Amino acid sequence: MSGYSIDRFVNLSETDRNELTCSICQDILCCPVVSPCCLQMYCEGCIHEWLQTNNTCPHDRKALTNSGLTRPPRALVNILQNLKISCDYKDKGCGEVVKLENLTRHTVSCKFNIKKCSKCTCTEKPDQISQACHQRELKILPKIQRSMMLQY
Secondary structure, three states: OOOEOHHHEEOOOHHHHHHOEOOOOOOEOOOEEEOOOOOOEEEHHHHHHHHHHOOEOOOOOOEOOHHHOEOOOHHHHHHHHOOEEEOOOHHHOOOOEEEHHHHHHHHHHOOOOOEEOOOOOOEEOHHHHHHHHHHHHHHHHHHHHHHHHHHO
């Protein structure tokens, strides 16, 4: 997974933009890891993908493996988690802006998080699909029963 698009962040300072950007995807870090040779930070997904075809650090070209990567200091993780980001469903109409640490929780419950049901192709929130399908089945069942009785 690459980072978070810079344009999703609200009031992101130029300093934060420069310090919290992945050198590979050029987005704001997602699950950051640190290269021990140059202390450069990358999104975990970006650097793992890089290391599948390269055995060097993308920044200084020194030898690097996945096992050599480390987690950033807790203070940096806290700074990232406190950044304000727009919802994943902004393009569908959600205007919510949440702390990055709350993004997943919001996304799951967002009223714009609409999925198609594989059973009946209705569109509902993921946690309401089975309930909606069940209610439709209950409404349609008497019609099916009448139809079957007419056939006999």
